[in-house]
Amino acid sequence: MYAVIFDVELQKGGQEQYLTIASKLKEQLVTMPGFCQLSLSFWERKEDIDNWKKNLDHMNAQALERAKLFKDYRIRLAEVYKDYTMETSKFEG
Numbered sequence: 689m690y691a692v693i694f695d696v697e698l699q700k701g702g703q704e705q706y707l708t709i710a711s712k713l714k715e716q717l718v719t720m721p722g723f724c725q726l727s728l729s730f731w732e733r734k735e736d737i738d739n740w741k742k743n744l745d746h747m748n749a750q751a752l753e754r755a756k757l758f759k760d761y762r763i764r765l766a767e768v769y770k771d772y773t774m775e776t777s778k779f780e781g
Contacts, residue, residue, distance in 0.1 A: 737765065 698706055717723055731737045740746060 734765075 714726070717726070731740075
């Protein structure tokens with residue numbers, strides 16, 4: 689399995705248009721062969737992830753979700769091996 693992590697900083701006033709475009713693209717994304725799901729969070733350090741796992745509100749939410757909402761779930765932790773920005777990438781479009 690592979691993860692594509694897209695993190696964007698929008699220009700001022702660009703959020704509404706971006707969300708409209710993203711919504712339309714998501715409709716296509718979920719129909720693409722090989723697409724699994726969209727759910728992601730970013731963390732600076734592994735220790736921060738461990739602290740979140742121990743957070744009482746998070747633990748209570750997990751108990752409810754396990755009992756009433758989730759049929760199953762899987763959590764994968766990954767380390768970013770490549771990171772580039774609009775300035776450092778070579779776009780050939």
